Amino acid sequence: MVTVILTMNLSARFTVQGSGFQSSRREKYGNVFKTHLLGRPLIRVTGAENVRKILMGEHHLVSTEWPRSTRMLLGPNTVANSIGDIHRNKRKVFSKIFSHEALESYLPKIQLVIQDTLRAWSSHPEAINVYQEAQKLTFRMAIRVLLGFSIPEEDLGHLFEVYQQFVENVFSLPVDLPFSGYRRGIQARQTLQKGLEKAIREKLQCTQGKDYSDALDILIESSKEHGKEMTMQELKDGTLELIFAAYATTASASTSLIMQLLKHPAEVMRLFTPISGGYRTVLQTFELDGFQIPKGWSVMYSIRDTHDTAPVFKDVNVFDPDRFGQARSEDKDGRFHYLPFGGGVRTCLGKHLAKLFLKVLAVELASTSRFELATRTFPRITLVPVLHPVDGLSVKFFGLDSNQNKILPETEAMLSATV
Template sequence: MVLVAVWPILVSIFISVAPAVLLVTASIYLWHLRWQLSHDRSWLLPLPPGSMGLPIVGETLHWLLQGCEFHSSRRRQHGHVFKTHLLGRPVVRVSGAALLPPLLLEETSRVGVSWPRSAHDMLGPHSLANSSGHTHRARRKVYARIFSQAALESYLPQIMKLVREAVTGWCARPGSVSVYPESKRLTLRIAAAVLLGSLPSQEELTDLFTNMEQLSENIFTLPIDIPGSGYRKGIRARDKLHQYLGKVIEARRQAGGCEDQPGALGILARSSKEQGMDMGVQELTEAAVELMFAAFATTASAATSLVLQLIKHPAVVAKLREELQTRALGAGALLRDISRLRYLDNVVKEVLRMLPPVSGGYRVALHTFELAGFQIPKGWSVLYSIRDTHNTSPIFQDPEVFNPDRFDEDQMESKNLRFHYLPFGDGVRRCVGKELAKLILKVFAIELVSVSHWELTTRTFPKMLLVPIVHPADGLQVRFFSSA
């Protein structure tokens, strides 16, 4: 009797749900069929293995939720070359030193630069990241002056001052410090001071931090321009940054020219004029946002990873302190003094090997080509992996072990690290600001081990997340104490 009474309800539910289930199933089937048929039929080679996920969104949600494990799990399942669908684009992901040279050295002949649309729109068409060919080469020459030895030497006193103030403030706090957010505040202050030649007001810094945070959190997001979307938030933050920096640049121009002003912005304006480019207000504004974003997000990530490894490895801290005592750096340390700290250099290299802030780089196939026995169709994005390449390189024994000594000159003498170690990328896209980033990390490490000690305030070490930049899930909660 009960079954007789329930049966009409079950039939009704089935009739209501069945069309939706069939529609979803058909949509998923047609989505995957579309990509199977999108290969270049003049090539006999198959597409790489992998899944294109759900219609429209692909595997973007899995990527955002799984972080580092997303790519690692698929590499273990499919190998060093696999396909997926991220941020609205079909993507082939590649890792391993043997497979990277065509992607890093053959720009314009095999691949071109192609960041996701969200990153392209937020950084702007005039940014170094989004330029290519002759324009990219010319802009790199202009940017290079910002990171010359003379320029780095001029930034060093300000960097040391700001780092010292930050670490002293952390030690004075009675409770724990959330290292990642605080590192971002520090790197933003450094980026603003280096760029402008002086520190903006506290109110301006607060606004810069809020908008840069919004930009960095949403730079890799689905390009859906609707109220409340990450894309809309990122674009709004970009516009506010452009408004502030545009006013600064315009005011400097009216006061006699940007090229006569201090800081990296003045060097950039002078360099562009000397190279015959003479960047306008919009170009300088996009350059300023790009430079601040790079210093803010990636350097803060590396600084947080540095603290994490120092907590985990007290023997490394002891060895660093011994080196610093031997060298006896003073308050007026010069660039050459810091460059002579070999063990410190090894520590920074090892941090960047284990936890590179940027997990990889985007390219686009300019025409169909072969890689590892698979065809990479024209127009598809190609994402090369830095992190997995480091983890699978035969040059690095026991890659899961933090071991700065692996970078000793006698250990590396017979090894060619190129394409095996690339925390700053390689080829024509190698990070132009890598020396400044390493200098900030070294000054930060020197200050930490010289004036403080610390303890983790959580029971376990945090999970590391991959998107948008490598960072700890809980921010890394640490209590700092003064060694004085």
């Protein structure tokens, strides 16, 4: 066996050179090589067969591992941080939140939030920062639709600013010093939890007039069915995880959708996967692509690089939406060649919600708006904390007619009314 000895330092250059830096190292060292991330050694892995071995080896070859800062800031009671039977039981509870029946009940209200947002974008006299506005949109969707919180708009705006500070530091170096990113993340988490606890208590006291069960209702009821009533801390961690799941990656994909609609009509998730991949800890030494992966080391499987190198995609750099059509279905040719939502026992629980949101957004964009790039060229893309344009993507929106430019004041009332 050949021990992995190839090494480089990723963390200092990752945000500057991004995927180009990664692809150059992959071309030089192959599909399995050693690097460093957030001060720790890491094995970076590319390729469907290699990824399959990691994802299918959960619980015996590898175990999930987020960076320490992420684990601490998300909290101990989350699905992401749980393992073994605890993880399986939590997934059973959370799976009901994203069931077909639940998505059907969310759909009309998601559509209302998107319509209201696009009217606001189209009425704005200047170009908007799409990435920032997409973050506001997905945050509002999570708060209003998924959690059913009736938080005043002013308070919601403040909570959004705090949440941005939280997300910006989720992948920070875990150094708890004054003015460090990690300390700012901890402070943001504490402020968020106070706000969430207030909203949860108000929601639990006001159960009249509801016309659908939101995600938090389902979470509470499912826990009772499994014989365990959730504590307030578990509820706060659960709501924070739901917001996290619906927020950053969906905002990234929404921005990529709009950017690609400016260039082309479809095919976003293959070219612009919101996250780079997933982290695991090696439970026992095993071989991967001719190399030994030592016990105790960290492994990151690369989604983006695997998409870029997958042999099932013909002319991989060509924009070709028909590759996903029924006649070709290139994404179905091999289970681990196309994995924008991960795979194995930790496949993204919210993937169907994300797809639903993006489809509704695409339909509403096509039917109610026209928009154009407000800069001379398309911006450079950065990958941290999720994929997004460095300048946020400056775009000017126009309503298709004068009616589209009117913000309907009754939208907030409609969100809580009978569908």
